[in-house]
Each structure stands twice: as C-alpha cells, then as structure tokens.
Amino acid sequence: AQSVTQLDSQVPVFEEAPVELRCNYSSSVSVYLFWYVQYPNQGLQLLLKYLSGSTLVESINGFEAEFNKSQTSFHLRKPSVHISDTAEYFCAVSVEAAGNKLTFGGGTRVLVKP
Amino acid sequence: DAMVIQNPRYQVTQFGKPVTLSCSQTLNHNVMYWYQQKSSQAPKLLFHYYDKDFNNEADTPDNFQSRRPNTSFCFLDIRSPGLGDAAMYLCATSRESGRDTQYFGPGTRLTVL
Numbered sequence: 001a002q003s004v005t006q007l008d009s010q011v012p013v014f015e016e017a018p019v020e021l022r023c024n025y026s027s028s029v030s031v032y033l034f035w036y037v038q039y040p041n042q043g044l045q046l047l048l049k050y051l052s053g054s055t056l057v058e059s060i061n062g063f064e065a066e067f068n069k070s071q072t073s074f075h076l077r078k079p080s081v082h083i084s085d086t087a088e089y090f091c092a093v094s095v096e097a098a099g100n101k102l103t104f105g106g107g108t109r110v111l112v113k114p
Numbered sequence: 115d116a117m118v119i120q121n122p123r124y125q126v127t128q129f130g131k132p133v134t135l136s137c138s139q140t141l142n143h144n145v146m147y148w149y150q151q152k153s154s155q156a157p158k159l160l161f162h163y164y165d166k167d168f169n170n171e172a173d174t175p176d177n178f179q180s181r182r183p184n185t186s187f188c189f190l191d192i193r194s195p196g197l198g199d200a201a202m203y204l205c206a207t208s209r210e211s212g213r214d215t216q217y218f219g220p221g222t223r224l225t226v227l
Contacts, residue, residue: 032213043118043204043218044157051213090156094212102216104156
C-alpha cells in the first residue's frame with residue numbers, strides 16, 4: 001500500500017517570498033505523483049504531475065516540483081508567492097497496480113501575508 | 115464550460131433523513147469517484163466506478179451507496195445520515211489509469227441537523 005506524508009500542516013509566508021512544501025511517499029512499486037491545490041470552498045485542481053522522464057516538472061503559474069526517487073520525495077516550490085496562492089495544497093500518489101486510486105497526503109495550508 | 119458539475123452546492127438534511135447528491139460530467143470519462151472531505155483533512159475515497167463496475171473502499175460504511183445510470187451521471191446516496199457524515203463531498207472523474215489526472219467538481223457541503 002502507498003502512503004503520503006506532508007510534513008508541514010501549515011506554512012505562513014510573506015508575499016514575494018519563496019515557499020517549499022514537502023512531500024514524501026512510500027511505495028514498493030513505481031508511482032505517479034501529483035500536486036493538487038484547493039481554494040476555499042472549491043474542489044481540487046491539478047497543479048502539476050510527474051509520470052516519467054524529466055524529474056523536474058513545472059506548472060503554468062510558477063510552481064515546480066522535483067521527483068527524487070532515492071529520497072522518495074516530490075517537494076513543491078515557488079520562488080515568489082502571491083496573495084492568490086493562499087490555499088491548501090495536497091500531494092498525492094497513484095500506481096497502476098492499484099487501479100485509478102489516488103492516495104492523498106494530509107495537506108499543507110499556505111497562508112500568504114502581505 | 116464546467117466539466118464536473120455537482121448539485122446542490124450546499125445541502126442541509128436532518129439526522130436520519132436520506133439524502134442524494136448528484137454529479138455530472140461533460141468529459142466522457144470512464145471513471146467517476148466520490149470522496150468525503152472533512153474540515154482540514156485530505157479527501158477520503160468512498161468508492162469509484164470504472165465504467166459500470168462499482169468499486170467500494172473497504173472502510174466505506176454501508177450507509178453510503180452509489181449509482182451510475184450512465185456515463186455522465188453518478189449519485190451518492192446516504193441512507194441515514196448521522197452527525198458524523200457532515201462533510202464536503204467531492205466528485206471526480208478520470209479517463210482510465212492511475213497516470214491520468216482526476217478532475218474534481220466544486221463539491222457539495224452537507225450539513226446534518
């Protein structure tokens with residue numbers, strides 16, 4: 001079975017400062033990795049995902065994440081945050097062997113302060 | 115051009131009174147999921163349909179049922195809601211396999227009085 005750990009439940013950060021959200025996973029098979037963002041009272045939206053190939057993946061709004069197989073990590077970073085990045089961020093993993101199911105981490109709430 | 119639609123957005127029911135939440139999709143995806151999300155927690159998968167095949171999670175209470183009459187629609191039935199069932203219920207869809215993105219609806223927030 002897979003598990004996902006997001007080490008920080010809350011991350012306060014000032015506007016225009018960098019942020020890193022940590023995600024570690026455990027799985028005995030190859031995984032696909034996802035970051036989803038959830039704004040208040042909304043559903044989840046895909047931010048970016050790693051399937052294979054280049055270990056660095058980027059989103060259109062400035063986030064990036066790096067897959068590190070040896071450390072079983074998929075940390076999310078943004079060099080300069082905006083107020084609008086205030087949201088909850090979920091790391092998730094899926095494997096082909098388990099069908100289509102996503103296993104989510106506990107989430108990290110990012111609060112961007114002016 | 116909403117892709118995954120959930121109705122209603124807010125639902126209030128009474129303790130023990132059956133309630134149905136609905137989800138529809140315009141993506142023509144094979145897989146539809148129902149998640150329960152309680153405050154400040156990660157979404158918890160209740161069950162999913164792969165086409166017409168129903169897949170229940172082992173720890174989903176019997177109180178929760180689902181129907182998928184066609185590709186586009188999926189329903190979540192809560193037969194006898196308890197106070198502990200108050201939560202956000204999220205519907206999601208995906209094409210096929212574990213590598214495919216899941217697309218989420220906006221959710222239905224259920225209140226149980």
